[in-house]
Amino acid sequence: MALPTETERAFHAHDHSHCLHEGLARAEELARARGLRLTPVRRRTLEILLREHRALGAYEVLEHLAADGFGRQPPVAYRALDFLVANGFAHRIQRLNAFTACAHPGEDHQAVFLICRECQSVAEAPLDGPRDAVEAASDALGFRLERVSIEALGLCPQCAQAA
Amino acid sequence: MALPTETERAFHAHDHSHCLHEGLARAEELARARGLRLTPVRRRTLEILLREHRALGAYEVLEHLAADGFGRQPPVAYRALDFLVANGFAHRIQRLNAFTACAHPGEDHQAVFLICRECQSVAEAPLDGPRDAVEAASDALGFRLERVSIEALGLCPQCAQAA
DNA sequence: GTTAATATGTTATACTATAACCGTCAAGGA
């Protein structure tokens, strides 16, 4: 078997510090290239998300931020998260009212999120077929498509094993 | 051009009372066939959803129910909505924290929801391709897939025209 | 260096959802 892809790694033990440093480095670079301001709160927020392959609620993120000396009121977290989502550094997981770091920032991709309902871990699998199908359906109905979100609920390999 | 399909109708003017009566009749029948109890609150809740091709928030539904003499506390609406969703008479639209009547109750289908971000109208388009692709991705990762939800955000024909 | 725009922090509040408890009522068995 080949080396695990990034998506496969999400559901298995691996070197988190790699994800973290790699992810932050890519974000810094992208932000510079696009003239975005990756300020301390925003950077720290991304760091918090990267540290886990898991969806974190806004209030959970806020606790971390507050502990690190940033503001302790909801808008602090929501604003940083909104910035990250708007610029493709993170995604919102609708089903969980939660947020997760983007595995492929800057790549303009369509993805499906595989969400474990036991442990909240989230894997982001690139998947372009569905987007095309939805586009075709939209065109047929005169619907002006802007964004598609695909979320799959189930059990990750570990939790499936345990069950 | 052929007669409009049910999905196409969703975004165009049409006889609502048809949707309403047809939808209620199908629900009654299904409930009887499956031994489900479509009680007055539940039936009325479905009626409220059917009356609009639009996602309604739970509190919005609650207002209608209260006006009709049913309970006026949130659990009344949430319980009825949960029943409808659990039994395939309605769907939850994650992105809007809202609910909409199912266009194809009892048919065991996968669908994509086309959500207008202006007027909240929702069309439910049957679409099986994506489900298969997600299944394939899940298998490859050892993820035990249970449910897939696909939501598309954009503008319905009317609102696109207006913009 | 001044100005304008952006960002961060606050307080207060709105919106969404569920827990826990109680009375009612219908269905099935003694």
Place this chain on the structure above:
DNA sequence: TCCTTGACGGTTATAGTATAACATATTAAC
């Protein structure tokens, strides 16, 4: 028939999620 049981629908109270509005500070542009 009567009793038990379980589902339903109503309540109060509270938990969880998100944003509006405003003040201060920082950054960028001129």
